[in-house]
Amino acid sequence: MKKLKILILSGVCVAVGVFLTFHWISYKAKGFNYNDIDTIPKNKVGLVLGASKYAPSGNINLFYKYRVEAAVDLYKARKIDYILVSGDNGRKGYDEPTDFKNDLIDKGVPAERIFLDYAGFRTLDSIVRAKEIFGQNAITIISQRFHNQRAIYIAQHYGIDAVAYNAKDVYKTSAREYLARAKASLDVLFNVEPKFLGDKIVIK
Template sequence: MKTFRIIVLIIITICLGIFGTYHWMSFKTRHQVYDSVNDIPKNKVGLLLGTGKYAASGTINLFYKYRIDAAVMLYKSGKIEYILVSGDNSRKDYNEPSDFKNDLIAKGIPEDRIFLDYAGFRTLDSVVRAKEIFGQTNFTVISQKFHNQRAVYIAKHFGIDAVGFNAKDVYKASFREYLARSKASLDLVFNVQPKFLGEKISIQ
């Protein structure tokens, strides 16, 4: 019976930790994420966080589509001058940054205003590499709100002055995001670094 109680207490503690971490990140970034293009401050660079172009059904992934729309809106409103696309290119047949680049160009963004980071395997990598590789200490993160909150929280930890522009949501944050924020928090506690760094690239 004593062992059962201990197990129950452990489970409750873990659940409270996951729940608390999620809402703490939302609270700490509440003034740094924006829904309105008119309200968001101007930055030189918009960090567009990657995702796959297609959903499992084979249709266009709406997270992808709405992030494209948000990046184009920021650029055409003069709120960013360059777009840094950071995503996964770990396989030859999967290239998030290039997909984004092609569709951004099709939407009227000049090619010379788009930079690609092929080693943005996860949010921490994308945020830290924007600083360490691309030399940006302040930028605008472009993704859905729940993702922006996590990215901006990570950025603040690394001394980056970041804001987030919220692309249209597809659905509210899932339980997966609760776990993602707990994992991100542990990564910061244990000082986890990006999988790859490399030579510096100047955005200009």
């Protein structure tokens, strides 16, 4: 009985911690997320966080579609000069950055204005590599609002002056985001490094 009480108490503490962390990250990102393209500050580089082009159903992944559209809108409004796409290319036949590049070009973004980060395996990797590999200390993050909040939190920890442009949402925040934010807070606490760094790439 005593062990059961300890387990229940531990579970409650973890749940409360996850809940508080979720809202703390939202608070930390307050004022740095923009829905209005006219009011968002200009940055040299917009960082598009990766997503699979296709959903499990085989249809276009709307998270992907809306991030492409948001990046194009920012570029055409001259709120960014370059687009850095950071995504997963960790297995044969799967290449998020190149999919984004092809669709960005189709929508009128010049190829020479697009840079690809093939080692953006997760949000932390994408944010840190934007600074350490691509030399950006100020960026405009492009993703859905819930994702942008977590990305800004990570960027702040690593000394990056980040704002975010919210792509159209697909659905309200999922339970998965609570866990993702808890993991992000632990990564920040323990200064977890990206899976890969490597040679620097100059965006000019």
